[in-house]
Amino acid sequence: MKKFLFILLAFTGIGASAQTGAVRGRVVDNITEQPLEGATIIFAADSAVTATTNANGDYRLGNLPVGRVTLRVRYMGYETIILPGIDVVSGKDVPADVRMAESYNSLDEVVLTAGPAKDKARNKLAAVSARQVSVEEITKYAGGRSDVARLATNFAGVSAPDDSRNDIVVRGNSPTGLLWRIEGIPVPNPNHFASLGTTGSPVSALNANMMANSDFITSAFPAEYGNALGGVFDIAFRKGNSDNYEYTLAAGAFSGAEAMAEGPMGKEGSFLVNGRYGLAGTVGAGGTSAQPNYADFSFNIDFGKTKVGSFSLFGIAAHSYIDFRGNDVDEDDLFAAKDENMDVVSQFGVIGLTHSAAINDFSSLKTSIGGSFSGNTVEQERIFNYGTPQANPLPYADVDNNEVRFTLSSVYNAKFSNRFTLRGGVMLEQYGLRAKLSSRERQADNDGDGYQDFVNLIDTDEDYTVFQPYAQGQFRLAESLVLNAGLHAQYFSLNEAFVAEPRASLTWNMAPSHSVTFGYGLHHQNVPAPLLFLNQNVNGSLVQTNRDLDLVRSNHYVMGYDFRPGNGWRTKLEVYYQDISNAAVEANSSSYSSLTEGADFGFSIDKFGLVSNGTGHNMGLELTVEKFLSNGWYGLATGSLFEAKYEGSDGIERDSPFNNGYVFNILGGKEFKVGSGRNVIFADSRLSTAGGRHYTPVDLASSQAAGYEILQDDKAFSQQYDAYFRMDLKFGMKLNSRRKKVSHQFYIDLQNVTNNENVFVREYNRLTNRVDQVDQIGFFPDFGYKIQF
Incomplete structure (x- = not known):
C-alpha cells in the first residue's frame, strides 16, 4: 500500500x-x-x-x-x-x-437549451424511443468491456442476460430484428465470431475509440430506416484531428491491445486509423479453454472540402478464428464438448465513400457508396462412441457462408423554413450470398452404416435486391408542437414483395421541463437467410421450400413522457405496444415460429415448407432516471416491465424465449480530483437483474434413445431459467502530464463481483446421458491501460 x-x-x-x-x-x-x-x-x-x-x-x-x-x-x-x-x-x-437547431422565430433572442441534450438522438427526425450513445459512455460504465452493444443493455427496453454474447434484445424482439448501420450504410453482423443471419456474438468488431456520438432507436423509427423490426443502431465515425498529429496506445483484457494514429492530411483533411488485437483468450476471459484469436483494423479519412463538395472514406476489416479440441475441453466450457473437434473462422468488412455537397443555401445532398462482407466457416468433427475402443471420428458439420453487399445511399436534406424541413432519399442494396451447410444433426441413418447421414441442408448461390425509397418531413406546428411524418417503402426481389410503411411522431413541449411524445410506425423485415434458403429433400431433389416467405410485418405504437426535475437530471416514461404478423411458422400444427430464432450461432435446420401465418405481440412499460455528470458524479437507473408472446401454427399463445418479464439496471460513478486537481481517481458501479430466459424442456427419454437432444415441442418455452443477477465494480485513474502533451488512464473492472452463478443453458448431454446445466462466466477482473500523446 x-x-x-x-x-x-x-x-x-x-x-x-x-x-x-x-x-x-x-x-x-x-x-x-x-x-x-x-x-x-x-x-x-x-x-x-x-x-x-x-x-x-x-x-x-x-x-x-x-x-x-x-x-x-x-x-x-x-x-x-x-x-x-x-x-x-x-x-x-x-x-x-x-x-x-434553428430557432422557431428567427427574430427572437437565442434560447438556451435546458441542460444537456444527450438523451436526444443526433437524427432530429427520431423523436421517440431514441437517444445518443457517446464514446465516453461506452468506456465509462463498469462491466461494459468497451463494447457498444453491451452498453445498450443498460438502456430501458433492452435485455441481454447472457454474458457470453452481445446480442441486443429490444422490447422482447429477436436480436435478428436489429438493424446495424455504419456511416449511413446497413451492414451485416459487425462482430467477431459472427454467423450468417445473426446480429451479435461474443466480441464486437466496432472500436469505441473510432466512434462519434451515435444513435440507438428502439421503436417507430424515422422513415429513412427499413428492413428491421426491433431496433436501429446507427453508428457514426469521428474525424481525425485536422490540426495536430496524435497517438493512442491501449491494452485491455476484453478490448485487446490497440494502436491509433490521427492527424492532418492535405490542406483541410484528416486521417484516423486504428489497429487492434484481442487478448481475451490470453488472459482466460473467453468462456472456453480454446484460444480465441481476433483482430480488426478501422479507418476514417476526411479529404476535406473541394469545389465539388466534401469526400470521406471509411472502413473496417475484422478477422477471427478459434480451434476447439475435445481433449482440452473443461466440463464447464460454454462452446465446446469433449467428443468434438471444431475449427471456426469468421470475417467482417465494410468500406464506404461518402460525398456531401450543398445544392443551395437551404438544401444539401449526401451520397454514399459502399461494400460489405461477412463470412464464416465451420469444420466440425464428432467422435462417435467416444471413450470406447470403437471410437470413430467423422465429419459432423461443414459450414461455408459468404455474404457480399453493395450499397448505394443518397439523402436529400432541405430546410425550406425554420418551421418545415424535408428529408428524402433512396437506399439500394444488392446482395450476393454463397452459403453451404452440411450436417449430421438430427438426421436419419438411411444408408445403414450405423451413423446419422451427412446431409446437405443449404447450398445456394443467390443474388437479390432490397430497394428502399423514403421521404419524411418535420413540421413545427407551433413553438411547442413538432410533427414528424413520412413514408418508407421496401421492395424485396426474392419474393417480389413491395410494401409501403407510414411513420409519424408528435412531440408536445408542454413546459420547459415537460414534454409528451406519441409515435407510430409500420415496419417489415425479411425472414433470416438461413431459413429462406434451407433445403428440403422432395422426391430426391433439394428444394428451397421457404424462399417465398412474406416479409414479417410489425406495427409499433409508443407514448412517452419526459420530465427534467432539475439541471442535469432527466426522467422518461414510455409505454409501447407492438403487433407482429406474417411470421414464419410450420404448415402443420406446431409451436414453432421464426420469432424465436436468432440468439445463438445458428438457426433451426429442420423447418421446411414454412408459411407466413405466425403472429406475436410485445408490450411494456419503461422508466429511465438519469443524472448527467456534474459535480463529479453521474448515474443511470432503468427499469422495464414487459411481455413478449407469440403464436405458432397450433394457435396457442406462448412466451417468447425473450420474454424475461422485467429488467432493472442501476449504474453510477464518482470522480475525485487529486494532486493539483488535474488528475482524477474514479469509481463506477453497475447492478443488473432480469427475469430468466424462457426455454423448452428436454424430452430425456427420447433424447437418450436418439443420442441427441429432442425437446418437448408441445411445451415450447414453458419453463424459465432462474433470475439473472450481476454486479460490477470499476476503479481507475486519469493522469495528465504537467509539462508534456501526454495523458494516462488505468482501470480495473471487477465483473460479477458476487460470483453469481447465472444459468447459461440446460441441455441434454450425450456423454453423461442426462440433462446438465452449464453456468455463465463467474467473477472475472478486467483491466486496462491507455496512453495518449
Whole structure:
C-alpha cells in the first residue's frame, strides 16, 4: 500500500504549473448538415476563452484547463447549445461535434437549451424511443468491456442476460430484428465470431475509440430506416484531428491491445486509423479453454472540402478464428464438448465513400457508396462412441457462408423554413450470398452404416435486391408542437414483395421541463437467410421450400413522457405496444415460429415448407432516471416491465424465449480530483437483474434413445431459467502530464463481483446421458491501460 501511494503521488505531482488541453469539432445545421461559419464556442467558466468556426464549420478551442469543462455554442438565429462535462485531457484534443437547431422565430433572442441534450438522438427526425450513445459512455460504465452493444443493455427496453454474447434484445424482439448501420450504410453482423443471419456474438468488431456520438432507436423509427423490426443502431465515425498529429496506445483484457494514429492530411483533411488485437483468450476471459484469436483494423479519412463538395472514406476489416479440441475441453466450457473437434473462422468488412455537397443555401445532398462482407466457416468433427475402443471420428458439420453487399445511399436534406424541413432519399442494396451447410444433426441413418447421414441442408448461390425509397418531413406546428411524418417503402426481389410503411411522431413541449411524445410506425423485415434458403429433400431433389416467405410485418405504437426535475437530471416514461404478423411458422400444427430464432450461432435446420401465418405481440412499460455528470458524479437507473408472446401454427399463445418479464439496471460513478486537481481517481458501479430466459424442456427419454437432444415441442418455452443477477465494480485513474502533451488512464473492472452463478443453458448431454446445466462466466477482473500523446 505504501508503494502504491508513493507511485500515486509521483504521478499526481505537487507543482503549481498547470497543463491545458483543447476541444475541437465541427458545427453544422442539424437538418441540412451544412457547416455554420462564424459560430462562437465559449468556455463557460471564462467567457474570454472563445473560438469561432471557419468556412467548414471547424473550430478548435485551446487553453482549457484539464478536467471537466462546460462549453456554450452560439450562432445567430439558432438555439444555443450547452456541452457540459467534456473531459479535457493533456494527451489529445477532445472531439466535440455540434448540431444546431434553428430557432422557431428567427427574430427572437437565442434560447438556451435546458441542460444537456444527450438523451436526444443526433437524427432530429427520431423523436421517440431514441437517444445518443457517446464514446465516453461506452468506456465509462463498469462491466461494459468497451463494447457498444453491451452498453445498450443498460438502456430501458433492452435485455441481454447472457454474458457470453452481445446480442441486443429490444422490447422482447429477436436480436435478428436489429438493424446495424455504419456511416449511413446497413451492414451485416459487425462482430467477431459472427454467423450468417445473426446480429451479435461474443466480441464486437466496432472500436469505441473510432466512434462519434451515435444513435440507438428502439421503436417507430424515422422513415429513412427499413428492413428491421426491433431496433436501429446507427453508428457514426469521428474525424481525425485536422490540426495536430496524435497517438493512442491501449491494452485491455476484453478490448485487446490497440494502436491509433490521427492527424492532418492535405490542406483541410484528416486521417484516423486504428489497429487492434484481442487478448481475451490470453488472459482466460473467453468462456472456453480454446484460444480465441481476433483482430480488426478501422479507418476514417476526411479529404476535406473541394469545389465539388466534401469526400470521406471509411472502413473496417475484422478477422477471427478459434480451434476447439475435445481433449482440452473443461466440463464447464460454454462452446465446446469433449467428443468434438471444431475449427471456426469468421470475417467482417465494410468500406464506404461518402460525398456531401450543398445544392443551395437551404438544401444539401449526401451520397454514399459502399461494400460489405461477412463470412464464416465451420469444420466440425464428432467422435462417435467416444471413450470406447470403437471410437470413430467423422465429419459432423461443414459450414461455408459468404455474404457480399453493395450499397448505394443518397439523402436529400432541405430546410425550406425554420418551421418545415424535408428529408428524402433512396437506399439500394444488392446482395450476393454463397452459403453451404452440411450436417449430421438430427438426421436419419438411411444408408445403414450405423451413423446419422451427412446431409446437405443449404447450398445456394443467390443474388437479390432490397430497394428502399423514403421521404419524411418535420413540421413545427407551433413553438411547442413538432410533427414528424413520412413514408418508407421496401421492395424485396426474392419474393417480389413491395410494401409501403407510414411513420409519424408528435412531440408536445408542454413546459420547459415537460414534454409528451406519441409515435407510430409500420415496419417489415425479411425472414433470416438461413431459413429462406434451407433445403428440403422432395422426391430426391433439394428444394428451397421457404424462399417465398412474406416479409414479417410489425406495427409499433409508443407514448412517452419526459420530465427534467432539475439541471442535469432527466426522467422518461414510455409505454409501447407492438403487433407482429406474417411470421414464419410450420404448415402443420406446431409451436414453432421464426420469432424465436436468432440468439445463438445458428438457426433451426429442420423447418421446411414454412408459411407466413405466425403472429406475436410485445408490450411494456419503461422508466429511465438519469443524472448527467456534474459535480463529479453521474448515474443511470432503468427499469422495464414487459411481455413478449407469440403464436405458432397450433394457435396457442406462448412466451417468447425473450420474454424475461422485467429488467432493472442501476449504474453510477464518482470522480475525485487529486494532486493539483488535474488528475482524477474514479469509481463506477453497475447492478443488473432480469427475469430468466424462457426455454423448452428436454424430452430425456427420447433424447437418450436418439443420442441427441429432442425437446418437448408441445411445451415450447414453458419453463424459465432462474433470475439473472450481476454486479460490477470499476476503479481507475486519469493522469495528465504537467509539462508534456501526454495523458494516462488505468482501470480495473471487477465483473460479477458476487460470483453469481447465472444459468447459461440446460441441455441434454450425450456423454453423461442426462440433462446438465452449464453456468455463465463467474467473477472475472478486467483491466486496462491507455496512453495518449
